[in-house]
Amino acid sequence: MAIRKRTTKSLARRHDLDYFKKGSDIRLWQWRLALVALIAAIIWLGASAFRSSQAFSSGPISNAHAVFGQKCEVCHIPVVSGMGWLPVVGNRRHVPDSACLSCHVNTGPHHTDLAKITEPCSSCHIEHIGAMHLAATPNKGCTECHANLEVSHGTPSIATHIDSFTKGHPDFxxxxxxxxxxxxxxxxxxxxxxxxxxxxxxxxxxxxxxxxxxxxxxxxxxxxxxxxxxxxxxxxxxxxxKFDTDCRSCHTLNFDKSVAEQAPHTTALAALQFLRTGVSAAHPGDDGAMKRAEAVLFREKCSLCHTVSGAESLPRVTNIALETPVVTPTKxxxxxxxxxxxxxxxxxxxxxxxxxxxxxxxxxxxxxxxxDIKTCQRCHDGQSRPQGPVLQSGHAESGCFLCHxxxxxxxxxxxxxxxxxxxxxxxxxxxxxxxx
Ligand code: HEC
Ligand code: HEC
Ligand code: HEC
Ligand code: HEC
Ligand code: HEC
Ligand code: HEC
Ligand code: HEC
Ligand code: HEC
Ligand code: HEC
Ligand code: HEC
Incomplete structure (x- = not known):
C-alpha cells in the first residue's frame, strides 16, 4: 500500500503566497454589499423607532408578563440608561438576571454553596414563546448540572447522572x-x-x-x-x-365501669390524673380499684397502640409525674x-x-x-413536553419542574x-x- 507523505512543506506549497497583493472582484463586491446592508439597517432602525417596538420582538410574551405589554425595557434594559428609545443605542437584546431580579427579589438559585456554575434566569424561563406557563421549565436547565453533577467541594451527596425522570433518576x-x-x-x-x-x-x-x-x-x-x-x-x-377522630369510636379509653367519661388522649400524665380523680370519687380509699383501673387503661388500652414502659406496676410516690408511664412517640x-x-x-x-x-x-x-418510582413512571413516562403541545391522554408530564x-x-x-x-x-x- 502506498503511503501518502504529507509534510508541512508540501502543504505550504499549496497556498498562493501573493494572494494579499492582488485586488479581487469578489472583495469589491463584498464592500458594496456591506454598504447596502448598512444603509438598509439604518433605515429599518430609524423607521422602527416610530413604529411599535413589536418590530424587534421574537414572539408573544408569556401570560404572566403580558401586563408589561409594550414596556420592553423592563427586561431589555437600555444600553444607556433612559436612552432606550434611541435607535442604534436602543435596548439590550440580552436580558441580564438583574432585570428579572428587580421584580423577583426572592428567587435565588439552589445550592449556591455547592454548585460549580450559575445558570442565567433565561436559560430555564423561556420568554417570547407565548402564553405557556413560564415556570414549566425545560429539563435542560436542570440536566445541565444534574446529568453530570459536580460540586465545588467534597463529593455529591445525591445521584449524579440524572438525564430525565425515566433515565438515571434514582428511586425515592x-x-x-x-x-x-x-x-x-x-x-x-x-x-x-x-x-x-x-x-x-x-x-x-x-x-x-x-x-x-x-x-x-x-x-x-x-x-x-x-x-x-x-x-x-x-x-x-x-x-x-388522629386518635380522637379516627380511633376513639372503637377503641374507647374507659377504665372503670363506675366512671362514664373516657380518659383524655393527650399525655400519659393527663390520663393518669384524670383516672385518679375519677376512681377516687367513685371508690374512695379503694387502692385495689385504682390499680385495676390503671392496669386497664395503661396495660390494655394505651399498650394496644403504643409501646408503654413503666406501666407494669405504677409506683406510689409523692410526685405524680414520676409515677406516670412513658409512651414512645408515634412519629x-x-x-x-x-x-x-x-x-x-x-x-x-x-x-x-x-x-x-x-x-x-x-x-x-x-x-x-x-x-416506588416505577409506579409513577407508568404515567409520568418521560414523554415530557414542558411548554410544548398538550400530552395525549394516558401520559403525564415528566419535566423536573413538575415535582421539584x-x-x-x-x-x-x-x-x-x-x-x-x-x-x-x-x-x-x-x-x-x-x-x-
Ligand atoms: C419579561 C421580560 C421580557 C420582556 C417584557 C420582553 N422581553 Fe424580549 N426577551 C426576554 C428574554 C428573557 C429574552 C432572551 C434573551 C437572552 O437570551 O438573554 C428575550 C429576547 C428577545 C429578543 C431576541 C430574540 C433572540 O432570538 O435572540 C428580541 C428581539 C426581543 N426579546 C424583543 C422584545 C421586545 C420587542 C419586547 C417588547 C415588546 C420584549 N422583548 C419584551 C425577556 C423579555
Ligand atoms: C417589571 C417586573 C418584572 C420583571 C422585570 C420580570 N417579571 Fe417575572 N413576573 C412579574 C409578575 C408581576 C409576575 C406575575 C406574578 C403572579 O402572577 O403572581 C411574574 C411572573 C413570573 C413567573 C411565574 C410565571 C408562572 O407562570 O407562574 C416567572 C417564572 C417569572 N416571572 C420569571 C421572570 C424572569 C426569568 C424574568 C427576567 C427575564 C422576569 N420574570 C422579569 C414581574 C416581572
Ligand atoms: C435551573 C433552572 C432555573 C433557573 C436558572 C431559574 N429558575 Fe426560576 N424556576 C425554575 C423552576 C423549575 C421553577 C418552578 C418550580 C418552583 O416553583 O420552584 C421556577 C419558578 C420561578 C418563579 C415562579 C415561582 C415563584 O417563585 O413564585 C419565578 C418568579 C422565577 N422562577 C424567577 C426566576 C429568576 C428571576 C431567575 C434568575 C435569577 C430564575 N428564576 C432562574 C427554574 C429555574
Ligand atoms: C448550577 C447547577 C445546578 C442546576 C442548574 C440545578 N441543580 Fe439541582 N443541585 C445542584 C447541586 C450542587 C445540588 C446539591 C448536591 C449535593 O447535595 O451534593 C443539587 C441538588 C438538587 C436536589 C436534591 C436536594 C434538594 O435540594 O432538593 C434536587 C431534587 C435538585 N437539585 C433538582 C434540581 C432541578 C429540578 C433543577 C432544575 C430546575 C436543578 N436541580 C438545577 C446543582 C444544580
Ligand atoms: C414525577 C415526579 C418527579 C419528576 C418528574 C422528577 N423527579 Fe426528581 N425526585 C422525585 C421524588 C419524589 C424524589 C425523592 C425526594 C425525596 O426523597 O425527598 C426525587 C429526587 C430527586 C433528586 C435527589 C436524588 C437523590 O439522590 O436523593 C434529584 C437530584 C432529582 N430528583 C432531580 C430530578 C431532575 C433533574 C429531574 C428532571 C430530569 C427530576 N428529578 C424529575 C420526583 C420527581
Ligand atoms: C370501626 C372500628 C375501628 C376503628 C375506627 C379502629 N379500630 Fe383498631 N381494631 C378494631 C377491631 C374490631 C380490632 C380487633 C380486630 C381483630 O382482632 O380481628 C382492632 C384492633 C386493633 C389493634 C390490634 C391489632 C392486632 O394486632 O390484632 C390495633 C393496634 C388497633 N386496632 C389500632 C387502631 C388505631 C390506631 C386506630 C385509629 C387509627 C383504629 N385501630 C381504629 C376496630 C377499629
Ligand atoms: C387505638 C390506638 C390508640 C390508643 C388505645 C392510644 N393511642 Fe395514643 N396515639 C394514637 C395515635 C393514632 C396517635 C397519633 C395521633 C394523635 O396524636 O392522635 C397517638 C398519639 C399519642 C401521643 C402523642 C405522642 C406522639 O408522638 O405523637 C401520646 C402522648 C399518646 N398517644 C398517649 C396515649 C396514652 C397515654 C394512651 C392511653 C391512655 C393512648 N395514647 C392510647 C393511638 C392510640
Ligand atoms: C383504621 C384507620 C386506617 C385505615 C382504614 C387505613 N389506614 Fe393507612 N394508616 C393508618 C395509621 C394509624 C397510619 C400510621 C401508621 C404509623 O405511623 O406507623 C397509617 C399510615 C398509612 C400510610 C403512611 C405511609 C407509611 O408508609 O407508613 C399510608 C400510605 C397508608 N396508611 C395508606 C392507606 C391506604 C391506601 C388505606 C386504604 C386501603 C389505608 N391506609 C387505610 C390508619 C388507617
Ligand atoms: C399517584 C400515587 C398515589 C395515590 C393514588 C395515592 N397516594 Fe398516598 N402517597 C403517595 C406518595 C408519593 C406519598 C408520599 C408523599 C409525601 O409525603 O411526600 C403518599 C403519602 C401518603 C400518606 C402518608 C401521609 C402523607 O401525605 O405523606 C398516606 C396516609 C397516604 N398517602 C394515603 C393515601 C390514600 C388514603 C390514598 C387514596 C385516597 C392515596 N394515598 C392515594 C402516592 C399516592
Ligand atoms: C395514573 C397516572 C399517574 C400516576 C400513577 C402518577 N401520576 Fe402524577 N400526575 C398524573 C397526572 C395526569 C397529573 C397532572 C399533570 C399533567 O397534566 O400531566 C399528575 C401530576 C403530578 C404532579 C404535579 C402536582 C401539582 O401540584 O401540580 C406531581 C408532583 C406528580 N404527579 C407526582 C407523581 C408521583 C411522585 C407519582 C408516583 C408516586 C405519580 N405522580 C404517579 C398522573 C399520574
Missing part, C-alpha cells in the same frame, strides 16, 4: 433508606392495616360493646389536609391520623419527600391501592407503604399567607439517617 430516598433502623426510629405506633380493612369489622363501641359491623375505607382514617403543598389549589398531603411524618412535592388532590382520580398496594396486606405500623422546586430563597406559601414560619414536618428523614 425514603425507599432507599427503608432499613430496619429507619423503621424503628420512624414508627412508634402499632397498627395493622389488614385487620382494619377486613370486611365486617366490629363497629364503634357504645357502653362497652361494639355496635354492628362496618367496612372501613382508606378515607375513614386518611383525608387530604389543605393549605399545604405548593399552593392552596395544589395542596394535597394526607393529614396525620408520623407529615411529609415523606423533603426535596420533592406531591399532591393527592391532583391524583384524586387514581385509586389509593394503585400507589399503596401494600396497605391492603400490611400487618405492622413499621411497614413502609410508599410507592428550584428556588431556595422563596418564602413558603403558607408562611406568606399566615405571616409565620413555614410548618416543619414532624421529623425529616435526613435527620434520622445520613443520606446514602
Amino acid at each position: 430516598r425514603p425507599l432507599r433508606l427503608a432499613s430496619a433502623e429507619l423503621r424503628t426510629s420512624a414508627f412508634g405506633l402499632k397498627f395493622d392495616h389488614s385487620v382494619h380493612l377486613k370486611k365486617g369489622l366490629l363497629g364503634p363501641v357504645v357502653d362497652g360493646a361494639p355496635q354492628g359491623k362496618v367496612t372501613l375505607q382508606c378515607a375513614s382514617c386518611h383525608r387530604v389536609e389543605d393549605a399545604r403543598g405548593r399552593d392552596a389549589a395544589h395542596s394535597g398531603l394526607m393529614a396525620p391520623v 408520623q411524618p407529615e411529609r415523606w419527600f423533603s426535596s420533592a412535592i406531591f399532591s393527592h388532590t391532583v391524583h384524586g382520580s387514581v385509586q389509593c391501592s394503585e400507589c399503596h398496594a401494600n396497605a391492603l396486606t400490611s400487618t405492622s405500623g413499621k411497614d413502609l407503604l410508599l410507592p 422546586e428550584y428556588h431556595e430563597t422563596r418564602p413558603h406559601p403558607v408562611a406568606v399567607a399566615q405571616g409565620s414560619e413555614p410548618p416543619s414536618p414532624a421529623f425529616r428523614l435526613d435527620e434520622l439517617l445520613p443520606r446514602h
Whole structure:
C-alpha cells in the first residue's frame, strides 16, 4: 500500500503566497454589499423607532408578563440608561438576571454553596414563546448540572447522572433508606392495616360493646389536609391520623365501669390524673380499684397502640409525674419527600391501592407503604413536553419542574399567607439517617 507523505512543506506549497497583493472582484463586491446592508439597517432602525417596538420582538410574551405589554425595557434594559428609545443605542437584546431580579427579589438559585456554575434566569424561563406557563421549565436547565453533577467541594451527596425522570433518576430516598433502623426510629405506633380493612369489622363501641359491623375505607382514617403543598389549589398531603377522630369510636379509653367519661388522649400524665380523680370519687380509699383501673387503661388500652414502659406496676410516690408511664412517640411524618412535592388532590382520580398496594396486606405500623418510582413512571413516562403541545391522554408530564422546586430563597406559601414560619414536618428523614 502506498503511503501518502504529507509534510508541512508540501502543504505550504499549496497556498498562493501573493494572494494579499492582488485586488479581487469578489472583495469589491463584498464592500458594496456591506454598504447596502448598512444603509438598509439604518433605515429599518430609524423607521422602527416610530413604529411599535413589536418590530424587534421574537414572539408573544408569556401570560404572566403580558401586563408589561409594550414596556420592553423592563427586561431589555437600555444600553444607556433612559436612552432606550434611541435607535442604534436602543435596548439590550440580552436580558441580564438583574432585570428579572428587580421584580423577583426572592428567587435565588439552589445550592449556591455547592454548585460549580450559575445558570442565567433565561436559560430555564423561556420568554417570547407565548402564553405557556413560564415556570414549566425545560429539563435542560436542570440536566445541565444534574446529568453530570459536580460540586465545588467534597463529593455529591445525591445521584449524579440524572438525564430525565425515566433515565438515571434514582428511586425515592425514603425507599432507599427503608432499613430496619429507619423503621424503628420512624414508627412508634402499632397498627395493622389488614385487620382494619377486613370486611365486617366490629363497629364503634357504645357502653362497652361494639355496635354492628362496618367496612372501613382508606378515607375513614386518611383525608387530604389543605393549605399545604405548593399552593392552596395544589395542596394535597394526607393529614396525620388522629386518635380522637379516627380511633376513639372503637377503641374507647374507659377504665372503670363506675366512671362514664373516657380518659383524655393527650399525655400519659393527663390520663393518669384524670383516672385518679375519677376512681377516687367513685371508690374512695379503694387502692385495689385504682390499680385495676390503671392496669386497664395503661396495660390494655394505651399498650394496644403504643409501646408503654413503666406501666407494669405504677409506683406510689409523692410526685405524680414520676409515677406516670412513658409512651414512645408515634412519629408520623407529615411529609415523606423533603426535596420533592406531591399532591393527592391532583391524583384524586387514581385509586389509593394503585400507589399503596401494600396497605391492603400490611400487618405492622413499621411497614413502609410508599410507592416506588416505577409506579409513577407508568404515567409520568418521560414523554415530557414542558411548554410544548398538550400530552395525549394516558401520559403525564415528566419535566423536573413538575415535582421539584428550584428556588431556595422563596418564602413558603403558607408562611406568606399566615405571616409565620413555614410548618416543619414532624421529623425529616435526613435527620434520622445520613443520606446514602
Ligand atoms: C419579561 C421580560 C421580557 C420582556 C417584557 C420582553 N422581553 Fe424580549 N426577551 C426576554 C428574554 C428573557 C429574552 C432572551 C434573551 C437572552 O437570551 O438573554 C428575550 C429576547 C428577545 C429578543 C431576541 C430574540 C433572540 O432570538 O435572540 C428580541 C428581539 C426581543 N426579546 C424583543 C422584545 C421586545 C420587542 C419586547 C417588547 C415588546 C420584549 N422583548 C419584551 C425577556 C423579555
Ligand atoms: C417589571 C417586573 C418584572 C420583571 C422585570 C420580570 N417579571 Fe417575572 N413576573 C412579574 C409578575 C408581576 C409576575 C406575575 C406574578 C403572579 O402572577 O403572581 C411574574 C411572573 C413570573 C413567573 C411565574 C410565571 C408562572 O407562570 O407562574 C416567572 C417564572 C417569572 N416571572 C420569571 C421572570 C424572569 C426569568 C424574568 C427576567 C427575564 C422576569 N420574570 C422579569 C414581574 C416581572
Ligand atoms: C448550577 C447547577 C445546578 C442546576 C442548574 C440545578 N441543580 Fe439541582 N443541585 C445542584 C447541586 C450542587 C445540588 C446539591 C448536591 C449535593 O447535595 O451534593 C443539587 C441538588 C438538587 C436536589 C436534591 C436536594 C434538594 O435540594 O432538593 C434536587 C431534587 C435538585 N437539585 C433538582 C434540581 C432541578 C429540578 C433543577 C432544575 C430546575 C436543578 N436541580 C438545577 C446543582 C444544580
Ligand atoms: C383504621 C384507620 C386506617 C385505615 C382504614 C387505613 N389506614 Fe393507612 N394508616 C393508618 C395509621 C394509624 C397510619 C400510621 C401508621 C404509623 O405511623 O406507623 C397509617 C399510615 C398509612 C400510610 C403512611 C405511609 C407509611 O408508609 O407508613 C399510608 C400510605 C397508608 N396508611 C395508606 C392507606 C391506604 C391506601 C388505606 C386504604 C386501603 C389505608 N391506609 C387505610 C390508619 C388507617
Ligand atoms: C370501626 C372500628 C375501628 C376503628 C375506627 C379502629 N379500630 Fe383498631 N381494631 C378494631 C377491631 C374490631 C380490632 C380487633 C380486630 C381483630 O382482632 O380481628 C382492632 C384492633 C386493633 C389493634 C390490634 C391489632 C392486632 O394486632 O390484632 C390495633 C393496634 C388497633 N386496632 C389500632 C387502631 C388505631 C390506631 C386506630 C385509629 C387509627 C383504629 N385501630 C381504629 C376496630 C377499629
Ligand atoms: C387505638 C390506638 C390508640 C390508643 C388505645 C392510644 N393511642 Fe395514643 N396515639 C394514637 C395515635 C393514632 C396517635 C397519633 C395521633 C394523635 O396524636 O392522635 C397517638 C398519639 C399519642 C401521643 C402523642 C405522642 C406522639 O408522638 O405523637 C401520646 C402522648 C399518646 N398517644 C398517649 C396515649 C396514652 C397515654 C394512651 C392511653 C391512655 C393512648 N395514647 C392510647 C393511638 C392510640
Ligand atoms: C414525577 C415526579 C418527579 C419528576 C418528574 C422528577 N423527579 Fe426528581 N425526585 C422525585 C421524588 C419524589 C424524589 C425523592 C425526594 C425525596 O426523597 O425527598 C426525587 C429526587 C430527586 C433528586 C435527589 C436524588 C437523590 O439522590 O436523593 C434529584 C437530584 C432529582 N430528583 C432531580 C430530578 C431532575 C433533574 C429531574 C428532571 C430530569 C427530576 N428529578 C424529575 C420526583 C420527581
Ligand atoms: C399517584 C400515587 C398515589 C395515590 C393514588 C395515592 N397516594 Fe398516598 N402517597 C403517595 C406518595 C408519593 C406519598 C408520599 C408523599 C409525601 O409525603 O411526600 C403518599 C403519602 C401518603 C400518606 C402518608 C401521609 C402523607 O401525605 O405523606 C398516606 C396516609 C397516604 N398517602 C394515603 C393515601 C390514600 C388514603 C390514598 C387514596 C385516597 C392515596 N394515598 C392515594 C402516592 C399516592
Ligand atoms: C395514573 C397516572 C399517574 C400516576 C400513577 C402518577 N401520576 Fe402524577 N400526575 C398524573 C397526572 C395526569 C397529573 C397532572 C399533570 C399533567 O397534566 O400531566 C399528575 C401530576 C403530578 C404532579 C404535579 C402536582 C401539582 O401540584 O401540580 C406531581 C408532583 C406528580 N404527579 C407526582 C407523581 C408521583 C411522585 C407519582 C408516583 C408516586 C405519580 N405522580 C404517579 C398522573 C399520574
Ligand atoms: C435551573 C433552572 C432555573 C433557573 C436558572 C431559574 N429558575 Fe426560576 N424556576 C425554575 C423552576 C423549575 C421553577 C418552578 C418550580 C418552583 O416553583 O420552584 C421556577 C419558578 C420561578 C418563579 C415562579 C415561582 C415563584 O417563585 O413564585 C419565578 C418568579 C422565577 N422562577 C424567577 C426566576 C429568576 C428571576 C431567575 C434568575 C435569577 C430564575 N428564576 C432562574 C427554574 C429555574
